[in-house]
Amino acid sequence: MKVGLIFGTRPEAIKMAPVYHTLKEYGIEAKVIATAQHREMLDQVLELFDIKPDFDLNVMTHRQTLPELTKNLIDKLDKIMREENFDYILVQGDTTSTFVGALISFYYKIPVGHVEAGLRTDNIYNPFPEEMNRRLTTVISSIHFPPTQISKNNLLKEGISEDRIYITGNTVIDALLWVIEKNKDKIEKILEKYGLKDKKYILMTMHRRENWGEPMKSVMHAVKEFLLENKDIYLVFPVHLNPAVREIVFPELEKLENAILIDPVEYLEFTALMSGSYFIMTDSGGIQEEAPALGKPTLVLRKTTERPEAIEAGTAKLIGTNKEVVLEYMNKLTFDNEFYSKMSKAKNPFGDGKASMRIAKILLKQKVEEFKI
């Protein structure tokens, strides 16, 4: 069986790395088609997980727009799909690489398996364009691998047949456990390297398109005020390479002594930074899934989330981007011990680290012929 894995951004690579290695362990011929929608941020992950792409489409251009990106992906994926004879294509999540990967597979009548299927908000513009990417990918896919019961229910509501849906857990937990297990000794050294071993620090990331402009500025104002009032607490912020993000974050925070602004760090380092942090503030999807597994309270800087599991479990709070609200919750987590401890003790709802194994077994069991025309 020959399976192509199409991915191109940092989070997709983290979540597909364990799938790739597991498919190979199960004797499946797995080929990586890296769109390289991200470049530096993708390469960091490929190196850590020892993955050499079989195809590298190198589509990233500086400040790429969505139409440009989509067009380049279509052109370059077309060539590969025409020449290679895949039994299945796997895509992950909700990026433009995910959607276009699924679309081109459909044009070549190759069945698509969707890893992390069924996440939904009720607003096609939030997150943008991810909510539409994931809905369109669902319609195209033949097998759906939702991480949780909630995501499975979303697919059922959209009329997806139950015999094509398999709950697996999220593969990000596989990746996280794998990295921690292999690098136990390095985590402390990483915190020393950043001078953070004995420091109390908040870890932050923010990059979503719907937060560009005013929402992001408003959060930066809250963070700035908090850091000026609490000089013994640090902020560690690996800033996404997207210039639209950097142009907002740096002018607001770079002069503060207790703000440590750095470039995106490789996944092992980020895992160490999460483990050592006091709490986390983010609009990222993947971090909302990892933080509960590490017992870190998380403030989600968004209006809506497709990961209600973390909110229900009590490990994350959806707080939006209003300055006063952000400040209120930062203070609550810092000064209200009971509030903090309740959040940090909540259980991880995203899986047991065996999602990739389930995907490999299902692919081997499922008859490809069923999906062929």
Ligand code: UD1
């Ligand atoms: C993309 C995904 C988003 C995902 C995020 C994860 C889309 C439309 N967006 O957003 O769903 O949550 O990745 O991080 O699929 N850049 C670099 N080097 C890199 C990566 C990005 O310089 O390694 C810069 C480039 O100027 C690039 C820009 O960032 O043009 C935007 O990259 P793009 O992939 O379009 O969007 P992201 O905001 O990264």
Ligand code: UDP
């Ligand atoms: N991450 C990383 N280095 C960083 C910041 C984040 O490796 O400097 C990891 C993080 O642990 C998570 C993933 O990148 O697994 C999240 O990526 P991102 O926030 O870019 O995308 P999203 O999850 O929002 O799609």
